[in-house]
Amino acid sequence: MENISKLEERLEQSRKQRKILKHELGAGKSCLSCKEKCVGGLNLHFWRKICINCKCPKSNHDLLPEDYDDESHIFEVLGVKIPDHKNLYKYIHKNPTTHVPLDEKKEVEWIPIVSEKDHAKRNEKINKYFEELGEKQIPFKNSDASKNRKIQSTMQLPPHDFNPEKCDNLSEIEASKLKHYVDNIKNNYFGQGQVDVVENTSVNPFLLTKTNLNVVNNNEVVGEMLQKLNIGKKELLCKGCDQHITGAFVKAERLGKDAQWHPKCFKCKSCSQLLVDLIYFHYNNDIYCARDLAAMMDIPRCAACDELILVSEFTLADNKNYHLKHFCCGNCDKTLAGFKYINDEKTNNPVCLSCYDLIYANKCSICMEIIAPNEEGLSFKEIHYHLKCFNCSNKECNKKLIGSRFCIKTDIPFCSANCVNSVNMTN
Ligand code: ZN
Ligand code: ZN
Ligand code: ZN
Numbered sequence: 001m002e003n004i005s006k007l008e009e010r011l012e013q014s015r016k017q018r019k020i021l022k023h024e025l026g027a028g029k030s031c032l033s034c035k036e037k038c039v040g041g042l043n044l045h046f047w048r049k050i051c052i053n054c055k056c057p058k059s060n061h062d063l064l065p066e067d068y069d070d071e072s073h074i075f076e077v078l079g080v081k082i083p084d085h086k087n088l089y090k091y092i093h094k095n096p097t098t099h100v101p102l103d104e105k106k107e108v109e110w111i112p113i114v115s116e117k118d119h120a121k122r123n124e125k126i127n128k129y130f131e132e133l134g135e136k137q138i139p140f141k142n143s144d145a146s147k148n149r150k151i152q153s154t155m156q157l158p159p160h161d162f163n164p165e166k167c168d169n170l171s172e173i174e175a176s177k178l179k180h181y182v183d184n185i186k187n188n189y190f191g192q193g194q195v196d197v198v199e200n201t202s203v204n205p206f207l208l209t210k211t212n213l214n215v216v217n218n219n220e221v222v223g224e225m226l227q228k229l230n231i232g233k234k235e236l237l238c239k240g241c242d243q244h245i246t247g248a249f250v251k252a253e254r255l256g257k258d259a260q261w262h263p264k265c266f267k268c269k270s271c272s273q274l275l276v277d278l279i280y281f282h283y284n285n286d287i288y289c290a291r292d293l294a295a296m297m298d299i300p301r302c303a304a305c306d307e308l309i310l311v312s313e314f315t316l317a318d319n320k321n322y323h324l325k326h327f328c329c330g331n332c333d334k335t336l337a338g339f340k341y342i343n344d345e346k347t348n349n350p351v352c353l354s355c356y357d358l359i360y361a362n363k364c365s366i367c368m369e370i371i372a373p374n375e376e377g378l379s380f381k382e383i384h385y386h387l388k389c390f391n392c393s394n395k396e397c398n399k400k401l402i403g404s405r406f407c408i409k410t411d412i413p414f415c416s417a418n419c420v421n422s423v424n425m426t427n
Contacts, residue, residue, distance in 0.1 A: 026058060026067030033060045047168035047305045047326070049160075055330070055347040059151045065142075068150045069159045069166070077162050077182060078190055080279065083110050088141060091130060107141040110149065112195040112250070112278055129195045129248040133263040137274065153276040156268065156289035160307045167307050168326075177310040181299070185281060189293060191254035193266055193278030198236060198246055240265025254282040268292055302326050304349070317350060318343055331355035342373055364389050365411040378402070383411050394419035 024044075031038035031054045038054035042061040045052045051061065059068075075082045090105035112129055116122040130138045139146040160166040162182055164175040236245040240261045249260040267274050270292035281293040288296060295301070300309040303320035304327070315327040315337065328335045330349025341350040344359070351359070353373065361370045362377065362384035369386070371377040376387035392399040392406070392415040399415045406413045407420065414420045 025069070026061060026063045029061040029063055029067065031056050031061050049306050055349070059154055063147075063150075065146070065150065069154060071150075071153055071157070071159070074157050074159065074162045078186055078192075078279070080192055080277065081113075085109070089126065091138065091140070092127060094127070094131070109139045109141055109146045110277055113192060114195045116196075125195060125197045125248065128197050129250075129263050132248045149276055152273055156271075156273060156276050156291055157279065158291055158306060160305075161290055161294065168305050170310075174310045178308070181308070181310070185290065185293060189254075189281040189283060191252055191280055191282060193250040193252050193261075193275070193280060195248060195250055195263075195278075197248045236260055238262045238265050240267065250278060252280055252282065252287060254280075255285060255287070270295065304328070304330075317341075329355050331359060366390070366393070366413075380408065383408070385413070392416075392419050394423050396422070 026042050027044070028041040030036075030041045031051060033056050034054040038051060038056070038061075040053055042058060042063075043052045044050075044058060050057050054060075072082050074080075088107040088109060089111045091108045092105050093102040094100060095102055108130070111126050114122050114125045114129075116125055137145055139149050161178075164170050164178050167174075167178070170178065236249060237243070238245050238249070238261050239255075239259055243262070245260060245262060248263050250263060250266045252259050252261070252266075264274075266278060266280075266287070268280075268289040269286040270288055273289065275287065275289060279290075280287040281290055282288075283293055283296045291301075294308055300314060300321035301307070302309050302314075302323045304322055307323070309321055309323055311323075313324060315322040315324055317327060317336075324337070325335075327337055327350070329341065329352040330344055330347055331351045332355050334352055336350055336352060339352060341352055342356045343349070344351045344356070357370050357372060361372060362379065363369065364371055364377070364386045365383050366385055366389040371384055371386055378385055378387060378390060387402060390401050390413060392401060393412045394414060397415055397419050401413055401415060404415065406415055407417065408414075409420050414423070
């Protein structure tokens with residue numbers, strides 16, 4: 001007896017010591033969208049990137065920062081500076097009108113790049129940027145905004161778009177195509193916005209009058225003077241909203257020197273999300289997230305595994321693209337190629353007919369068999385019948401009820417009160 005319990009103890013120990021696979025990050029965390037319906041919590045499907053239990057994406061679950069995929073790989077690939085988590089920037093919270101500090105400095109998990117050597121000025125610009133971005137968007141440590149940053153980052157920069165190891169068994173050709181794709185977007189499309197602030201030069205209105213400008217007839221001098229006053233420059237217009245920029249703004253040099261946005265307007269043209277960490281990809285003179293860039297480039301994405309499809313052969317079904325190997329039942333993963341399937345409206349996945357029956361089909365209240373999708377049936381509220389079964393339940397009558405009067409007693413249909421009574425009597 002003792003030996004067996006020792007053995008069990010050892011087994012338990014080895015189970016505990018087992019290395020946690022990437023796949024298990026966040027395992028068991030409850031789903032925020034389907035709550036208790038996600039029985040057992042997050043159980044990541046091996047390649048679908050959704051929870052097996054509730055079919056929701058991983059990010060819908062109540063994750064801790066360490067449960068997310070490490071984004072440092074993507075940052076390394078793109079050459080983006082990885083935020084220094086040990087030495088976080090401290091933001092001074094100020095009243096927006098009085099500029100009086102409101103509380104003690106709060107740590108921020110990410111700060112934008114600012115081209116400013118002077119330390120104090122640099123911090124001023126960062127603060128101005130955050131102020132204009134709005135309180136709710138500032139990624140304070142452990143805040144909703146910092147959680148959101150993680151969620152949006154996995155959405156906008158899908159880890160599997162950058163790392164073959166995050167994909168489901170790529171062939172050598174696919175892996176090399178992915179590498180080529182990453183090199184291409186990095187070198188030709190990628191950029192990271194930089195923050196600056198419009199200098200607030202107070203202009204003496206006297207100097208602006210025409211007569212005064214006319215006094216100086218040397219054009220160069222006028223130019224120099226105007227530049228000093230910061231008025232010779234074109235007014236800064238936001239590329240997002242076309243309105244004037246008077247404070248902080250984001251520059252995206254990939255789109256030219258005159259491309260700038262309000263902090264709140266630096267969004268992906270397709271999904272309208274604020275671009276995480278100001279990482280953008282330019283395309284046709286607009287800015288996009290990596291996910292939408294791939295769509296703009298017409299690279300199909302598999303609706304089942306969410307990875308880019310890097311081979312010429314793939315399945316198109318209901319306007320969605322699938323890897324050949326991933327066109328399978330959303331419930332049991334059996335291949336659907338050559339089989340009939342139904343679109344599961346809840347999860348928007350195709351499912352095979354037998355799974356559809358299992359999950360959704362109604363049971364006929366008369367014969368207690370499933371009403372298959374290819375069978376005719378009818379329903380009254382929560383009661384369902386095969387059309388072929390919908391006859392008077394008095395066996396001696398057995399009249400077809402469709403199109404005529406009927407009544408329902410304890411889920412069973414009859415043609416008349418007489419038949420109800422005759423059945424009750426024989427009972
Ligand atoms: Zn879930
Ligand atoms: Zn987008
Ligand atoms: Zn796929």
